[in-house]
Amino acid sequence: MISSFGAILLRGVRAASVMVILFLFLCPVLWMLITAIKPPGQWLNSPPVFWPSHIYLANFREALVRWSGFKGLLDSLAVASGATALSLLVGVFAAYSLGRFRTGGENLSFAILGVLFMPPVAVAVPMYLFWRTFGLLDSFTALILQYTVFNVPFISWVLKGFFEDIDLSLEESALVNGATRWQAFLHIAVPLALPAIVAVALLSFIFSWNEFFFAVILTRARVTTLPVILPTLMEGHDIRWGSIAAIATIAAVPVIALAFALQRYLVRGLSFGVLR
Amino acid sequence: MAEVSLRGIRKSYGAVPLFDGFDLEVRDGELLCLLGPSGSGKTTLIRVIAGLEAIAAGRIVIGGRDVTALEPRHRRIGMTFQGYALYPHLPVRRNLSYPLEVRGVARAEIERRVNATAALLGIEGLLDRRIRQISGGEQQRVAIGRAIVQEPDLYLLDEPISNLDASLREAVRGELRRLQRTLTATMVMVTHDQMDALAVADRIAVLHRGRLQQIGTPAALYGRPATLFVAGFIGRLRMNFLAGRLGEDGVLRGEGFALPLPAKIAALPGAAEQEIVAGFRPEVVEVLSADAPGAIPVRAAGELFHGEQTIAFFRLGPDLVQALSAAPIGLPMGAAAWLRPAPEALHVFDRETGRRLADNLATEETS
Numbered sequence: 284m285i286s287s288f289g290a291i292l293l294r295g296v297r298a299a300s301v302m303v304i305l306f307l308f309l310c311p312v313l314w315m316l317i318t319a320i321k322p323p324g325q326w327l328n329s330p331p332v333f334w335p336s337h338i339y340l341a342n343f344r345e346a347l348v349r350w351s352g353f354k355g356l357l358d359s360l361a362v363a364s365g366a367t368a369l370s371l372l373v374g375v376f377a378a379y380s381l382g383r384f385r386t387g388g389e390n391l392s393f394a395i396l397g398v399l400f401m402p403p404v405a406v407a408v409p410m411y412l413f414w415r416t417f418g419l420l421d422s423f424t425a426l427i428l429q430y431t432v433f434n435v436p437f438i439s440w441v442l443k444g445f446f447e448d449i450d451l452s453l454e455e456s457a458l459v460n461g462a463t464r465w466q467a468f469l470h471i472a473v474p475l476a477l478p479a480i481v482a483v484a485l486l487s488f489i490f491s492w493n494e495f496f497f498a499v500i501l502t503r504a505r506v507t508t509l510p511v512i513l514p515t516l517m518e519g520h521d522i523r524w525g526s527i528a529a530i531a532t533i534a535a536v537p538v539i540a541l542a543f544a545l546q547r548y549l550v551r552g553l554s555f556g557v558l559r
Numbered sequence: 560m561a562e563v564s565l566r567g568i569r570k571s572y573g574a575v576p577l578f579d580g581f582d583l584e585v586r587d588g589e590l591l592c593l594l595g596p597s598g599s600g601k602t603t604l605i606r607v608i609a610g611l612e613a614i615a616a617g618r619i620v621i622g623g624r625d626v627t628a629l630e631p632r633h634r635r636i637g638m639t640f641q642g643y644a645l646y647p648h649l650p651v652r653r654n655l656s657y658p659l660e661v662r663g664v665a666r667a668e669i670e671r672r673v674n675a676t677a678a679l680l681g682i683e684g685l686l687d688r689r690i691r692q693i694s695g696g697e698q699q700r701v702a703i704g705r706a707i708v709q710e711p712d713l714y715l716l717d718e719p720i721s722n723l724d725a726s727l728r729e730a731v732r733g734e735l736r737r738l739q740r741t742l743t744a745t746m747v748m749v750t751h752d753q754m755d756a757l758a759v760a761d762r763i764a765v766l767h768r769g770r771l772q773q774i775g776t777p778a779a780l781y782g783r784p785a786t787l788f789v790a791g792f793i794g795r796l797r798m799n800f801l802a803g804r805l806g807e808d809g810v811l812r813g814e815g816f817a818l819p820l821p822a823k824i825a826a827l828p829g830a831a832e833q834e835i836v837a838g839f840r841p842e843v844v845e846v847l848s849a850d851a852p853g854a855i856p857v858r859a860a861g862e863l864f865h866g867e868q869t870i871a872f873f874r875l876g877p878d879l880v881q882a883l884s885a886a887p888i889g890l891p892m893g894a895a896a897w898l899r900p901a902p903e904a905l906h907v908f909d910r911e912t913g914r915r916l917a918d919n920l921a922t923e924e925t926s
Contacts, residue, residue, distance in 0.1 A: 455611050456644035458631040460658035460705065470661070474648045 312535070318528035319343070326524035342525035343533070350516055350523075352530045355509040360537070361423060362508055363491040366430035370487050373431065374438030375480060379468060381439060382446035392443060398436040403496060411500055421503040429497050434487040445479040446472060481548035489538055509534040561622025561712040561745055562587040568607060568617035577603060577769040581617070585713075590739045590746045592756035595766035596792070601749045602641075604766070605715045608747065609638050622712045632662075637706025638715040641722065643698045645690045651701055652686040658709045676708045679741075696727050703735075707742065714739075714746040720755050732758045753793050757781065765789050783906075787836060787913035790906055796841040796870065799880045799900075801855075802910060805835050815876035816855040821902045827916050834910040839900035844882040846871060847897040854897035859890035873898060 318326060322339035325332040346352040377395070380386040387394075410429065411420075419425040449472055457467035473480070495510040502511065509530065516527045542549065563585035570578045577600050585591045593601040606612040608619060610631035619627045626634045645654050653660075655676060659669045677683045680700045685693055693701070699719060706714055719735065720728050736759045739746050750756050756763045757777040765772040765780065765788070773785040784790035790798045803813025809825030811818045818837065824830065847854055857873035857880060869887045873880045873896060882898060890896055907916045 450642065450644065452640040452642060452644040453646060455631075456638065456640055456705075457646075457657070457661075458611065459609055459634075459636060459638045460709070461632045461662040463630075463632065466661055470657075471646060 315528050315531050315535075318524055319532045321525055321528075323523075323525060339525065342523075342529040345523065346526040346529040346533065350512060350526055350530060351507065352509070352512060352533055355507050355512040355530070356533060356537075358423075358506050359492055359508040359510075359534070362426050362430070362506070363488050365423065365427040366434060366491040367484055367488045369427060369431045370434035370438055371480070371484055374435045374483070375442060375473070377435065377439040378442030379446050379472060382443040383451075392440070395436045396440050398432070399440070403433070407496070407500055410497070414501055420501060421505045423506055425501050426498065426506060426508075429501065430487075430491040430494060434490060438483045438487060441483050442476060442479055445476045449475050478548040478550075481545050485541060485545055485549065488541065492534075492538055563608065563622075563713060563745065563747070564618075564620040565604075565608070566618045566620075568604075568619075569615040570603065570607065570612065571615065578607075578614075578617075579769070581769065581771065583764060583771065583774075585745060585747055586762075588743050588745055589761040590736070590748060590759060592760035592763045593747060593749045593766060594751070594753055594756040594763050594792070596751060598768070599766040600769040601751075601766050602717055605638070605717060605747055605749050608634075608713075609636055609715055610634050635709075635712040636715055637709050637711035637713070639699075639702040639706055639717060639719055641718040643702040643722075645698055645701055645705075647690050649690075650686070651682065651688050651690065651693065654690065654701055655686075655704050655708050658705060672708050672710075676704045679707065679738075680704050696723055696731070699723060699731070703738070712745070714744050716746060716748040718749055718751070721750065721752060728755070735759055754795060757793070763793075765792060767792075783915070784838075785915050787838070787908045790838050790908065790915075794840055796881055796883060798838045798840050798906070799844070801837045801839075801875075803835070803837070805830055805833055807831055811835065811837055813876075818855055818900075819853055820905065820907070824905065824907050824916075827907070830907070830916055835916065836908045836910050838906040838908065839904055841870065841881040841883040843901040843904040844880075845899040845901075846882050846884060846888055847899055850897050851899060853902060854899040857896055857898055859888075859892055859894045859896055861892060862888060862890075 317333070317335065319342055320338045320340065321332065321335040321342075322337060325335055347356075381392045381395075414420050414422075414425040414429075417425075453475070454467040454471050457471050458464070462470060493510060494508075498508050498511045502508070513527060513530060513534075516523055516530070563583075565581060565583040568578045568581040569576075581604070583604075593604060595601045603612055607614055608621075610626070610629060614627075617627070618625060621634060621636070646657065649657065652673060655673045656669050659672060664672075673686075674683070677686055680703065682697065682700050682704060685697055685701070690698065690701070699722070703716075703719070720731050723731055732755060735748075739759075748759070757780075760777055762774060762776055763780050764774040767788050773780060773789045780789060780793050784793060784798075787800070791800070801811065801813055801816065801818060803811045803816070803818075805811050805820065805825065809820055809822060811820055820837065845854075850856065855875065857875045860872040860874045860879060862869050862871040862884075864887055867885075869884045871882045871884055871888050871890075873882065880898060908914060909916055
C-alpha cells in the first residue's frame, strides 16, 4: 500500500516538475503565438491581455507583404538550404577522410576544429572586405559560402567520430564482396552514419536559418533573411508588435516542422554516441 | 576451387618486419588452417591474400591467376571476418545478396543463389530478419553464406569458430568440415585455437612471429612437431619439457633428474654432449610409486578431476610436469612419485635453435 502510494506521489511530483519546466521553456513561444493574433492596442497593455478580444490575422498579411516577410522567408530558405547542402557535401567527405585515412596527419582535424573556437566577430571585418573585393556583397553566394565555412568544421568534427566508430571490417567485407572503395563508402558507411548526418544537417540548417550577425554585415536589399528583417520592424515610433510576433512565428515554423519530420533520426543522431 | 601460392611475401609494420620472404602453398580443395598465437601474423596473412593489406614484395597466385596487383573485389574470394562484419542496416537477405547486387548479377540469378545458399545453411527462416535479431551462431552462418553465394575460387575464414559458445563449437566444427567437403572448396581458415585446427584441417600451418614453423597434417604436427614452439603449442595439454645435457652414456641430465634416452636418440648425430630439450606429452606418462629404470623422481603437486580423466601435476625442481591418468591418483601433496615417459614417444630438440633433432625434420612435408 505504502509503496504504491509512494509510487503515485513520485509520479505526481515528476509530472508536476516536467510541467513547470515545459511552461518555462514554452511560455515565450506561447506569448509569441498569442501576440501574433492580437489586434493593435492589445500588444503592450498593463495588465496584459492574455487572450485577444478577436483573432486578428491581418498581422500576418502585414508581416508578409508590408515588411517583405515573404521575400525574407524565401531568401532564408534559399540560404539555409544552400548552406546546409554545400556544408554536407564538403563535411561528410572531410569527416570520412579524416576518420578513415588520417588525412593531414594528427593535426589537420584539430586545426579544423579550431575554426569552431574562433569568435565570428574576429573575422567579420576581414570577411566583409573579402566579399567586397569579389563584388559579392549582398549576394546569396557570399552568405551561403560564409555559413558553409562555419558549418563544415562542426559537421566534419562530429561525423569523424561517427565514421571512426563504424567497424572497419564492415567496409573491408564490402571490398572483398565486390564493392569499390566508393561503393563501400556509399553503401555501408553513409547509411550507418545516416542518423548523425541528418542530425548535423538539421543543426547546420538551424544555424544558417538563425544567423544574424553576418547576414546584417554582408547583405543589404537583394538578399534579406528573416533575422535581418525582424529588427527593421522595431524602428520608428509605432512598433508593430503584432507583425513582429507574426514574422517570428513564420520564422519558427519551418525549423520546427523539419525537426518533427526528422525526429526518427534525431533521437539516435543527437546522442552523438556509438551506433548499435 | 583453386590452389594458392604465396611466394616471397614481404611486409613490415613501420620498422618491424613481419614477413620476410614468406612462402606458402595451399592445395586445391584442401582446408588449411593457419594456426598461431596472437601476433603471429596469421590474420595479416589472409588479409594479404584478400588484398586488404599491402605487401612490399612477393607474388600471390590464386587458381593460376596472379592476383598480386588486383583489388580485393577482383580476386574471386569469399571471406568471413572475425566479428562476421554483417551489415546491420540490411536484412539477412540483402546481406547475402549484396555481393551479387554490387557486381550487377541479374535479379533472377540473385534470387536463385540466395535461396540455394540459405537452404544449404538452413537459414531460410531468417532471410527477412535484421542482423541484430539473430543469434551469434546464426550470424556466423549468414557470414559464411555471404561468402558461398559468390561461388568464389577461395574461401578465407578469419576465426570463424572462436566467437561461438563452447557448446556450439563442436557442432560447428563438424558442420564446417562437411560444408567444405560438399562445396569441394579450397579454404584457408585462421584460428588461434589448436583444437579447432586439429579437428577440421586437412593441413595445419603453424605461424610464430611471421615465420612458418611447420606445415603438415594434424597427425604429423601432433606426432612429430618440428620445433619446440610447435611441440608446446599443439595438443590439448601442453607437452612437458626437460632441459639438460646429453652425456656420452646416453643419459640426459638436468636439474633434479637423470633420464636415460633410447639408444636411437642418443646416437643421433650432434646429440651427444649437447644442450637439448626432451619433450613428452602428458598422455604418455606412467605414474609409478617406486623408482624404476627410465623414471624420474618428482613430488605430487595436486590434480584436477575431469570426469573421464584426471590431470596430475608434479614438481620437478623448479618446474611443473603434467601427467594424464584415466583414474584419480590420490597422492597427497608433496608425496614422492616417479614418472616414466614412454621412450618411443620422446621428442628431442636442440635447445639453442629449438629445432627437432635429425631425421624427423624430413617429415615437414608429410601429408
